[in-house]
Amino acid sequence: MAKTLPKTDVVTVGVGWTGGIIAAECAKAGLKVIGLERGGDKRNSEDFSMVHDELRYAIRYDLMQDVSKETITFRNKGDQRALPMRQLGSFLLGEGVGGSGVHWNGHTFRFLPYDFEIKTKTIEKYGKNKIKKDYQIQDWGITYDELEPYYDKFEKTCGLSGEPNPLGGKRSSDYPTPPMKKTVITRKFREAAKEMGLHPFSLPSANLSEDYTNPDGEKINACQYCAFCERFGCEYGAKSSPNVTVIPTAKKTGNFELRTHANVVEIIHKNGKATGVKYIDTLKGEEYIQPADVVVLTSYVMNNNKLLLVSNLGQPYNPETGKGVIGKNYCYQMVPGTTGFFEKERFNSYMGAGSLGEVVDDFNGDNFDHSDLDFIHGGALVVSQAGYRPIGNNPVPAGTPLWGKEFKQKSIKYYTRTISASYEGASMPYRYNYLDLDPSYKDIYGVPLLRMTYNFTDQDRNLYDYLGKQSDKVMKEMGADTIQSQGKLADYDIVPYQTTHNTGGVIIGDDPSISAVNNYSQMWDADNVFVVGASSFAHNSGYNPTGTVGALAYRAAEGIIQYSKKGGQLA
Amino acid sequence: MRMSEQENKKGMTRREFIRKGGYVAGGVVGGGVLGGLITQQTLKTNKKGETSPQQDNGKGAEVSYQRAMMYFSNPEEFTVLSQAAERIFPADDLGPGAIDLDVPYYIDHQLAGTWGNNARDYMLGPFYPGLETQGFQSHLRRNEIFNQGISKIQSHSQEKYKKKFTELDEEEQDKVLTDFEKGKVKMDGVTSKDFFTLFRMAVLEGVYADPLYGGNRDMAAWKMKGFPGNQMSYLDKIEATDFLEIEPVSLTAHMPAQKKKSNG
Numbered sequence: 001m002a003k004t005l006p007k008t009d010v011v012t013v014g015v016g017w018t019g020g021i022i023a024a025e026c027a028k029a030g031l032k033v034i035g036l037e038r039g040g041d042k043r044n045s046e047d048f049s050m051v052h053d054e055l056r057y058a059i060r061y062d063l064m065q066d067v068s069k070e071t072i073t074f075r076n077k078g079d080q081r082a083l084p085m086r087q088l089g090s091f092l093l094g095e096g097v098g099g100s101g102v103h104w105n106g107h108t109f110r111f112l113p114y115d116f117e118i119k120t121k122t123i124e125k126y127g128k129n130k131i132k133k134d135y136q137i138q139d140w141g142i143t144y145d146e147l148e149p150y151y152d153k154f155e156k157t158c159g160l161s162g163e164p165n166p167l168g169g170k171r172s173s174d175y176p177t178p179p180m181k182k183t184v185i186t187r188k189f190r191e192a193a194k195e196m197g198l199h200p201f202s203l204p205s206a207n208l209s210e211d212y213t214n215p216d217g218e219k220i221n222a223c224q225y226c227a228f229c230e231r232f233g234c235e236y237g238a239k240s241s242p243n244v245t246v247i248p249t250a251k252k253t254g255n256f257e258l259r260t261h262a263n264v265v266e267i268i269h270k271n272g273k274a275t276g277v278k279y280i281d282t283l284k285g286e287e288y289i290q291p292a293d294v295v296v297l298t299s300y301v302m303n304n305n306k307l308l309l310v311s312n313l314g315q316p317y318n319p320e321t322g323k324g325v326i327g328k329n330y331c332y333q334m335v336p337g338t339t340g341f342f343e344k345e346r347f348n349s350y351m352g353a354g355s356l357g358e359v360v361d362d363f364n365g366d367n368f369d370h371s372d373l374d375f376i377h378g379g380a381l382v383v384s385q386a387g388y389r390p391i392g393n394n395p396v397p398a399g400t401p402l403w404g405k406e407f408k409q410k411s412i413k414y415y416t417r418t419i420s421a422s423y424e425g426a427s428m429p430y431r432y433n434y435l436d437l438d439p440s441y442k443d444i445y446g447v448p449l450l451r452m453t454y455n456f457t458d459q460d461r462n463l464y465d466y467l468g469k470q471s472d473k474v475m476k477e478m479g480a481d482t483i484q485s486q487g488k489l490a491d492y493d494i495v496p497y498q499t500t501h502n503t504g505g506v507i508i509g510d511d512p513s514i515s516a517v518n519n520y521s522q523m524w525d526a527d528n529v530f531v532v533g534a535s536s537f538a539h540n541s542g543y544n545p546t547g548t549v550g551a552l553a554y555r556a557a558e559g560i561i562q563y564s565k566k567g568g569q570l571a
Numbered sequence: 572m573r574m575s576e577q578e579n580k581k582g583m584t585r586r587e588f589i590r591k592g593g594y595v596a597g598g599v600v601g602g603g604v605l606g607g608l609i610t611q612q613t614l615k616t617n618k619k620g621e622t623s624p625q626q627d628n629g630k631g632a633e634v635s636y637q638r639a640m641m642y643f644s645n646p647e648e649f650t651v652l653s654q655a656a657e658r659i660f661p662a663d664d665l666g667p668g669a670i671d672l673d674v675p676y677y678i679d680h681q682l683a684g685t686w687g688n689n690a691r692d693y694m695l696g697p698f699y700p701g702l703e704t705q706g707f708q709s710h711l712r713r714n715e716i717f718n719q720g721i722s723k724i725q726s727h728s729q730e731k732y733k734k735k736f737t738e739l740d741e742e743e744q745d746k747v748l749t750d751f752e753k754g755k756v757k758m759d760g761v762t763s764k765d766f767f768t769l770f771r772m773a774v775l776e777g778v779y780a781d782p783l784y785g786g787n788r789d790m791a792a793w794k795m796k797g798f799p800g801n802q803m804s805y806l807d808k809i810e811a812t813d814f815l816e817i818e819p820v821s822l823t824a825h826m827p828a829q830k831k832k833s834n835g
Contacts, residue, residue, distance in 0.1 A: 049825055052801035055780040071693040076704055083701040083708055086693045181809050224804035346814035350798050351805040390779035390798045403659040403771055412665060412796050416814065493704040
């Protein structure tokens with residue numbers, strides 16, 4: 001029998017970027033917040049004195065979710081048997097205080113104005129037929145201009161280093177800190193892009209170019225370019241993470257209680273209102289009920305979806321009828337790109353920072369004409385110098401054997417003689433790509449696993465081909481002696497790492513029949529449940545998602561504070 | 572007498588010694604002096620015979636007690652593992668190969684631990700083969716896959732060449748391994764391709780991981796590749812226009828000195 005604890009104003013399920021932002025804002029406004037985090041708390045700067053360890057963190061995924069306890073199941077199509085993702089691969093799920101905000105690279109973009117009104121703008125410009133059958137493109141129920149102040153707020157919390165995107169939406173203020181330093185690699189890309197008439201700008205970075213104090217008084221240090229960023233924690237406190245910003249801010253108020261090793265297994269609700277959550281204290285092995293006036297799901301995309309489905313909250317999506325919303329519009333990304341091999345130069349590829357790089361946005365969104373193209377949207381093209389580490393980086397020209405003498409010689413030679421340019425390729429929602437519960441596999445607590453049904457679509461393949469040709473041209477202009485183009489986009493494969501930009505399933509909108517939450521991330525079906533994060537993206541754009549996740553979280557926090565005063569639907 | 576001197580006097584290369592020595596080739600590996608001698612021989616660090624397995628950097632007899640089997644217990648199996656690893660990452664003009672880098676010890680120790688036992692993988696059933704896009708679905712643990720893989724390397728060598736793997740020349744060894752890579756060898760509960768992929772990756776890990784894991788001996792692989800290891804900061808170097816050769820540093824540099832409490 002679960003023990004019922006005293007009620008709180010707000011409970012968050014997960015304490016990463018979204019949980020941290022909700023906690024900080026609500027606690028500052030005087031609400032009592034409890035943050036339930038299923039992982040542990042050994043993720044602060046002082047816990048990372050051994051962090052320059054590629055094997056432990058980048059190959060064995062020390063900071064990621066332990067999938068022996070919980071994973072997802074996967075199949076490409078609905079008529080296949082889904083099987084468990086037994087090891088992490090294609091994407092890396094986070095766990096523990098700070099979530100993936102601890103081990104991210106720090107690319108922090110704003111989506112384009114086009115993204116938020118994608119359906120309207122596509123039809124306006126290209127006509128109805130541009131949106132092909134079974135692509136469930138929809139507007140987000142919020143515009144870029146409405147979301148802009150929240151982007152601004154998140155950027156100031158992080159102290160982002162950058163310069164404006166010449167092809168992006170209007171900004172109310174500059175980046176809080178100047179762009180990162182430039183290197184031989186990033187200059188080469190910038191100059192080639194300019195030469196080609198493109199519009200390069202510095203990658204907006206959450207590894208900071210200088211010491212910074214944010215509006216909440218939290219200090220973030222200047223990046224050391226040590227090259228251990230993505231998949232690693234920062235031992236310098238130089239990467240904006242929830243652990244050095246919003247979580248300490250929430251704690252200072254005295255209104256926030258962080259409870260670790262608290263794995264939420266159910267949202268308890270009655271008559272369209274949540275009364276609290278049930279969780280397992282994984283150290284004690286005991287069940288608790290935490291009653292709350294407001295329940296906020298702030299875990300990753302997968303778990304936000306899973307908790308709603310196992311709790312029977314919201315209508316599950318059915319791909320056959322197209323009805324229902326929970327699990328709908330699951331999207332991912334493609335990573336097209338080109339690798340260049342340089343015979344005459346050696347680069348200091350082993351140095352770098354997670355978000356040290358340059359971007360062009362000329363092939364993203366609707367920044368180029370799609371009239372004669374058989375796809376919509378695109379992707380941001382990035383050359384970054386995050387630091388090549390030696391186990392994970394053994395670049396060899398196509399046709400080279402993957403082991404033996406020739407492999408050894410070429411992988412060593414080209415380790416310091418390659419540059420890669422790659423995109424975050426936008427992903428459009430497709431009727432038969434979705435999330436639901438697996439009928440047979442369970443986690444170690446006996447709760448069904450989330451099932452992912454996903455494959456790349458014709459839209460994805462066409463976008464991928466087109467973008468690859470553009471990056472080939474850029475790489476040639478950069479002076480590569482040989483370029484290696486990507487092949488064709490094969491079926492989605494859950495094994496090789498691609499990107500941890502999973503989105504959708506609890507999507508935002510202004511129509512309850514086709515969306516799950518309003519633009520405050522408040523559930524249509526339960527006024528006091530807010531579902532925050534990339535689970536609310538109606539499609540996935542051609543950028544890294546965290547900037548938009550942060551902006552939506554600040555808006556959700558404002559909504560929760562409003563709701564706690566007057567109740568009801570906020571939008 | 573140090574092994575290397577012994578070898579030089581006999582005028583044999585390391586590989587010839589292993590192959591022609593008869594001890595391993597004949598599989599007559601007993602305990603005691605002979606077993607120890609052969610085991611050390613397979614792991615010897617220096618093909619030029621300058622240092623012995625138990626000596627580092629001319630600092631004298633610095634014994635590495637970690638150069639011992641933690642998972643495997645049969646020296647012949649360990650020799651097969653070692654020679655196969657050497658084919659993945661062979662010694663050449665650039666520098667040492669897998670054996671000289673202590674990669675076999677790295678793999679052995681990994682197989683004994685969390686990774687070898689799939690402690691952080693979802694290992695609940697039911698198990699079905701699945702599509703390639705669905706990833707690893709074997710009910711076998713990695714160390715079980717390695718046991719079987721090594722035994723299959725031996726039996727496949729017998730089938731193909733009527734010889735033990737350790738008796739084959741380099742080209743023949745490569746052909747045996749290529750059959751695994753292409754999935755041509757029948758294995759139980761896993762494909763030979765999956766075993767090969769796992770094995771290849773384990774070798775590269777042992778080559779390039781921090782020496783704290785027992786491979787990448789003396790950071791020699793980092794030196795070959797131009798990777799400086801664990802550096803605190805490149806703040807003053809990141810804008811450099813030339814390639815910078817930096818002496819590597821391992822994670823031992825981050826360990827604080829441990830002090831005992833004194834009595835009274």
